[in-house]
Amino acid sequence: MADIRLDFVCKSFGKTEAVHELSLNVDNGEFLVLLGPTGAGKTTTLRLVAGLERPDKGRVAIAGRDVTSAPPAMRDVTFVFQQYSLYPHLSVFDNLAFPLRSPVRRTPPAEIERKVREVARLLHIEDKLQNRATQLSGGQMQRVAIGRALVRSPAIYLMDEPLSSLDAKLRGEMRIELQRIQRELGATILYVTHDQTEAMTLATRIGVMDRGRLVQVGTPREIYENPVDAYVATRLGSPGINLVPRSVFPTMPAPPAAATVGVRTEHVRIRKANDGGALGTVSWIEHLGDQDHLHVAIGERDFVTLSDADAGLGVGDPVAIEVMRPLFFDAAGRRVPG
Ligand SMILES: Nc1ncnc2c1ncn2[C@@H]1O[C@H](COP(=O)(O)OP(=O)(O)O)[C@@H](O)[C@H]1O
């Protein structure tokens, strides 16, 4: 078994509280993604699990064992960093073999050969084993960096934005690769990113972080459909959820505490309203081929909806808006059931 358990973990640097009372379970075989903007405390959380930081308060357990004061080497975790660091003068084979050749491990050469080939096959870089690391593309280098974590077969993989230095196309490919690898290995992965697409596509569960706090944990679908507050609601969805004052929709039934209405762009029916029932006017249309992003000016506000490319609406048209599945938030941004 390889699970991670954090209990009320706190970590400050001087006056900065990087992580505040964070409690989280990552189950055996789970792909848990922590999602949050820069400064949310994601890297610090990974470093606390790895043993690169000691918590000020709270406990860290791996595979049921309290490791709060254990050094990194005693934790059976590997860390894939944002910036891959390969040995440029070594071949891909030797880069992959490096962690196995450490004096404490003393892996037999035949075993190293077997393990390196297995990982190279998994990562589709078998034909690159004799290349020097410097002869690889960015995507291949990041595969080797991930491969260096895989050869050790640790209990836990920690990944800190491992795809952020790749271009969009490679990121897309590597997302699919990582999912496949995780399934094949049945690995337990704690992965952090600020990229909502990575979180949505990779995670069995997402943990949303905000300024050192873990605000919500759930499946991608739960987080998307049932955010606990307006902050979480804005983390997922592209274009983002519309948050408008309740007064914009005076006839909409809403709970008394509702101050803000959240409307996902796909939960809107829009029609031309020359008859006086208009809520706003089309201000701008972004054509994306299969669909349009329709921007509606409601007073000073920009309200975004998805619409079919052939909806027949043009800039300046007055439109009526029908909202399906609104989400309600109180004045403090907390979700109000409705
Ligand atoms: N070693 C450190 N010394 C001082 N401040 C730090 C250190 N590490 C992180 N911090 C601060 O802690 C907060 C969380 O940082 P970090 O965990 O790196 O967030 P993230 O990875 O989500 O961007 C930030 O305000 C950051 O500046």
Ligand SMILES: [Mg+2]
């Ligand atoms: Mg970070």
